[in-house]
Amino acid sequence: MISRFEHLIEKSFLAAALWSMALTILIFVFMLILGLPLFREGRFFSLLFTPWIPGEEQFGIYPMIMGTAAISVLSLCFGAPLAIGVSVFISVLQPGRLGRWLKKVVVLMTGVPTVVYAFVGIFLLVPLVQSFFTAGSGMNILTASLVLALLIAPTMILIFSGSFENVPISYCNAADALGSSAVQKFVYVILPYSWRGIITGLILGAARAVGDTLVALMLAGNAVAVPGSVFDSARTLTAHIALVTAADFDSIEFRTIFAGGILLYLITLIMVLTVRFLSSLKKEASP
Amino acid sequence: MNRLGEISVTFFSWLCALSLVAALGTVFVFLLFKGLGGMNLQTIFGDTNAWDALTLRKAVFNGLFPAIVGTILLVIISVVMALPVGLAAGIYLAEYGTGRAKNIFSLSCDILAGVPSILVGLFGFSLSIFLHKYISQNIYPCLLISAASLSFLVLPYLIRTTQIALEQIPSEDRLTALALGAGRLQNIFYVLIPRALSGIVSGVILSIGRCAEDTAVIMLTGVVAMAGLPQSLLAKYEALPFFIYYISSQYTDMQELQMGYAAAIILVGICAVLFVAAFFIKNRLVERMLFRI
Amino acid sequence: MVEEDKIKIEIENLSFFYGEHRIFHDVSTKMMANKITAVVGPSGQGKSTFLMIMNRLWENIPQARLEGHVHILLKNRMTDIYARDVSLPDLRRSVGMVFQKSNPLPMSIYKNMAFPLKLAGIKNQAQIEEKVEAALRDAFLWNEVKDRLSHDARSLSGGQQQRLCIARALIIGPELMLLDEPTSSLDARAAAIIEELILLLKKRCTVFLVSHHMEQIARLADTVMALEDGKIKPV
Numbered sequence: 014m015i016s017r018f019e020h021l022i023e024k025s026f027l028a029a030a031l032w033s034m035a036l037t038i039l040i041f042v043f044m045l046i047l048g049l050p051l052f053r054e055g056r057f058f059s060l061l062f063t064p065w066i067p068g069e070e071q072f073g074i075y076p077m078i079m080g081t082a083a084i085s086v087l088s089l090c091f092g093a094p095l096a097i098g099v100s101v102f103i104s105v106l107q108p109g110r111l112g113r114w115l116k117k118v119v120v121l122m123t124g125v126p127t128v129v130y131a132f133v134g135i136f137l138l139v140p141l142v143q144s145f146f147t148a149g150s151g152m153n154i155l156t157a158s159l160v161l162a163l164l165i166a167p168t169m170i171l172i173f174s175g176s177f178e179n180v181p182i183s184y185c186n187a188a189d190a191l192g193s194s195a196v197q198k199f200v201y202v203i204l205p206y207s208w209r210g211i212i213t214g215l216i217l218g219a220a221r222a223v224g225d226t227l228v229a230l231m232l233a234g235n236a237v238a239v240p241g242s243v244f245d246s247a248r249t250l251t252a253h254i255a256l257v258t259a260a261d262f263d264s265i266e267f268r269t270i271f272a273g274g275i276l277l278y279l280i281t282l283i284m285v286l287t288v289r290f291l292s293s294l295k296k297e298a299s300p
Numbered sequence: 301m302n303r304l305g306e307i308s309v310t311f312f313s314w315l316c317a318l319s320l321v322a323a324l325g326t327v328f329v330f331l332l333f334k335g336l337g338g339m340n341l342q343t344i345f346g347d348t349n350a351w352d353a354l355t356l357r358k359a360v361f362n363g364l365f366p367a368i369v370g371t372i373l374l375v376i377i378s379v380v381m382a383l384p385v386g387l388a389a390g391i392y393l394a395e396y397g398t399g400r401a402k403n404i405f406s407l408s409c410d411i412l413a414g415v416p417s418i419l420v421g422l423f424g425f426s427l428s429i430f431l432h433k434y435i436s437q438n439i440y441p442c443l444l445i446s447a448a449s450l451s452f453l454v455l456p457y458l459i460r461t462t463q464i465a466l467e468q469i470p471s472e473d474r475l476t477a478l479a480l481g482a483g484r485l486q487n488i489f490y491v492l493i494p495r496a497l498s499g500i501v502s503g504v505i506l507s508i509g510r511c512a513e514d515t516a517v518i519m520l521t522g523v524v525a526m527a528g529l530p531q532s533l534l535a536k537y538e539a540l541p542f543f544i545y546y547i548s549s550q551y552t553d554m555q556e557l558q559m560g561y562a563a564a565i566i567l568v569g570i571c572a573v574l575f576v577a578a579f580f581i582k583n584r585l586v587e588r589m590l591f592r593i
Numbered sequence: 594m595v596e597e598d599k600i601k602i603e604i605e606n607l608s609f610f611y612g613e614h615r616i617f618h619d620v621s622t623k624m625m626a627n628k629i630t631a632v633v634g635p636s637g638q639g640k641s642t643f644l645m646i647m648n649r650l651w652e653n654i655p656q657a658r659l660e661g662h663v664h665i666l667l668k669n670r671m672t673d674i675y676a677r678d679v680s681l682p683d684l685r686r687s688v689g690m691v692f693q694k695s696n697p698l699p700m701s702i703y704k705n706m707a708f709p710l711k712l713a714g715i716k717n718q719a720q721i722e723e724k725v726e727a728a729l730r731d732a733f734l735w736n737e738v739k740d741r742l743s744h745d746a747r748s749l750s751g752g753q754q755q756r757l758c759i760a761r762a763l764i765i766g767p768e769l770m771l772l773d774e775p776t777s778s779l780d781a782r783a784a785a786i787i788e789e790l791i792l793l794l795k796k797r798c799t800v801f802l803v804s805h806h807m808e809q810i811a812r813l814a815d816t817v818m819a820l821e822d823g824k825i826k827p828v
Contacts, residue, residue, distance in 0.1 A: 019483065019485045022485060023396070023484075023485065025388055026388045026389070026391050026392035026395075026396060027392055027396070028388075029384070029385045029386075029387075029388030029389040029392060030388070030389040030392040030393060030397070030405050030459075032385060032389070033385065033386075033389050033405075033408065033409065033412065033455055033456070033459060034404070034405055034408040036412060036452055036455065037408040037409075037411050037412040037415075038408075039423070040412075040415060040419060040420065040423045040452075043423055043426045043427070043430075044419075044422070044423075044426075047426055094312075094316070095316050095319065095320065096316075097316075098312050098313045098315065098316025098317065099313075099316045099317050099320050101309070101313045101316075102313045102314065102316065102317040103317075105313075106310060106313055106314075115317060115320075115321070118320075118321060118324065119320070121572075121575065122320075122324055124509060124571050124572065124574075124575040125327070125568060125571065126512075126513030126515075126541060126567055126568065126571055127513065127515065128513065128515045128541045128544050128545055128564075128567075129327075129331070129513075129544065129564045129567060129568055130327065131545075131548075132544050132545075132548050132560065132561075132564050133327045133330055133331060133564075135548050136330075136334070136548075137326070137327075137330050163323055166320065194306060195310075196305075196306040196309045196310060197306070199309070200309070220414050223416070224414070224415070224416030224417065224418070224419075225416070226416070226417065226418045226515070226516040226519075227515050227516060227545065230545075231545065231548060231549075251416055251418045251516070254418050254419075254422060254520075255418060255421075255516065255519055255520065258422070258425060258519075258520050270422070271422075274419050274422050277416050277418075277419060278415060278419060281411065281414045281415055281416065282411060284414065285407070285410045285411050285414045286407075288410075289407060289410065
């Protein structure tokens, strides 16, 4: 019925899909293989908790784990409220022309290159932070988190807005007709219905924050000590990988970046699975 | 919820909206203010004559030209590598995939999309080491490796946009050609893909933008600060995003810094153009298709 | 009696547009208080929109525009409901609406009923319980739900859901009730109960009803208007 040629083409579709799945697995497998020496000597887990002092043969990535955690959490603290505020503006308070315009601006923001945000951050924000807080070089967790928040906000805004606008219109009509103000409608009807979308947005925002390299690399200072305050310089796992890759290939020092890589991959995996799980939860029956 | 609460929420929301716009505006204004002055032929071509540079007669040493060319080449090669695979996989997921298998593929796509770009770069780097050891001593991180790695980066986006574009075709339109005797493949190529074209193309354009702006992947796979125009696929090369990163910490005078600003403006310009193009294509092509049908 | 001759709604030179498309052409009409006024006409001509003009619910729709004046007798004063100082939530507490398809909120029956009171800022629990029971009784629903007030409102049958929506709209004491084909998605038995309800409603408020069923209109309406080609004609 169908020619061999067509059969071949259909098989190639499948091959492409399989290749993309293989790629996802390969990325992880390569890190495992190249990091194998670490497992053999049982050092993997200790690496997660020891500091990075090459001079003393210590190649732990604990300070970087703390760096990633600090910057990601702080950027979420700045970015999430901002995102919620803007999405309430777009979807609830000003769904007309003003909101539509702002949404376009937000979409535009997602197209601005990360390196440009970081670049402007260096020459605009760093001096500001330095003089305002008179703390060190101005390249620290705070500065990086502020710029990172601006980076992850647009994605979160679009996801939040999307879930607010997905609330069945019958509920919104009911609330309006019963004399609800826009804010009341948001708090009593829209918000309870969209909690899943909000958590998804937060997780995806966190994933972006954890996975970002340039902002942390250019703005957080890259010191290898465990940070003690937001004014300390810090290094993230991602920046660490970028900085160390230049080193001698066969050394243990080099191999340790795969430990960081494996950790990052697993964090991403958990986040993706959580988001999937959330969306699979049975949605409340629509009217 | 009382009046005070309502007023606070409204106030906070307005504050956030204004802050966001102000932040974005500040970024753009600052960039333009600092960089517009440097937008001239000298920034791009250095001390070399523009015509000589464009006809490849002379090399450019202190201009953005090699970086611009590097970025363009990078983008073209990576999209060419990613497009067939992404398209094919997207078609598979939309038209052939069923139940469990589709779920698993979709999950792996999501994971790939979520993997930090630095890990994709690390993978590319590991790949080049692997090839260096086992295939040819000539292989180092280079243009080809970077392009391949970038193609891995954008693959999930291409797959997803293709899949969604195809799945959005209403079921009546899917069945029309089949009812007239068309085979499955014929239906896909003659009916479905043209219908989904605007969605697919805008996905391609967004992938182009992603390739143009990425820095983490290329940092680990072959980009350097000074290489001139790439001599071959296996050579080192320059790129705009890396130049911006490099110059931010390595600039020695104001002129070099201004080149950095100019590079940022050019990069933003490229991405903005791509973005707007994707938006227009998404809408225009749809109209044109409808009129043809 | 003077009471019965009061004008409740006065519409002057009303024109309505969805973008470029004109829905109403310079419509002027009056509706009397404490009467049931019905609007009939072909589908898609704007009967639902006509209702929404009374509580300004159409303002959520982009590209919609209105010209002309609408005055409603609220709290004994003829109010221009499109005046700048009119508070939309307040307006909608005086003008209640019931939709074609019942729209209980995703909460318990009790919470649905208490919702408009919460929106209005009423906090006294005892008062709320009293009003909820009274409104449910008025809607002939109390006996059927009194033992399951905490159940999800969507577990009720279609007819019960619609009565719940009517009760919910009534609980805040509106002076004008807008009913958009309230029985069109219900079977004959459920529809009959609601028709009885509507007849009783006119004692406490004015009713503005849209319907397709000519017999229903004959049973219920005091005044009938036809909406055709963007114009209103008395029938």
